[in-house]
Amino acid sequence: MGENIKQQFKKVLKVIQKYNSKEQIIKIINSTETQNSYNLLSILLFLINDYYENGTYINSIDSTEINGNGEINWDKTINESFAFISNNKPFYDELKTNITINDDNNYIQRLYECILTYASQILLKLDILELFDITPVNISEPTIEQGKKLTGQPGIESITKQYMYELAFNEFINEHNINNVENYFLFPTDNEIITDKGNVFLNMLKKIGLKAIKIKFIPANLLYDCYINNQSFDISKIIQI
16 A cells, blocks of 8 residues: 555544544444444454553552551451550551552453453554554563463362362262372463463362362364364373373
8 A cells, every 4th residue: 555545544534533433332233134243443443542541451459558648447447456545545556547459460451451462463463553543552461372371260160160070970980990080171272282281279179189170271273173073182192291
């Protein structure tokens, strides 16, 4: 695209943007009588512009600290601190004061920043950001692998369910004298090799003999090939890692 044509195209886009801004509507879905399609470009551009206007997602936690600079929380001070009585008046050596903490490790914030950075790099390669005069966003490591890690961390509910699945097979395991039982969380990955990502466990269940649940990342292409060719995946490949 010639520079002159590009500048004209940018001007046309600005006219369209200004016209659409009057409606205060994000057209996420393009609808016709026959089909619907998601307007992904509009969503990504909105998210990036919203970041520059309002900043990143912030999860604030209201808490208290001892003798801080915030407002005194008299309810917590009276109930949790020791009072010295002088002339029938209480004096507190430790005052509980309110404080607001930004949770920088919040799951939603990390996922939001990862998506923004990854989307920004894609739009940058396509010269779309330049057309809209948008500066690229670079606030996270935007790799696909990191995104999968963010969305692939087993929560307490998932861990509990996984242990329950194992307990459901107890009768079968005992009847067939199976001595070695391994429990796995399996996640797809864009990597070409099976990788070990550690393990998770619940202490209360570990005490009754249940071992930690292992976490493995399996190449998605490997699973696709097995499915397309009607083949079973060789589970020994996981155990060997």
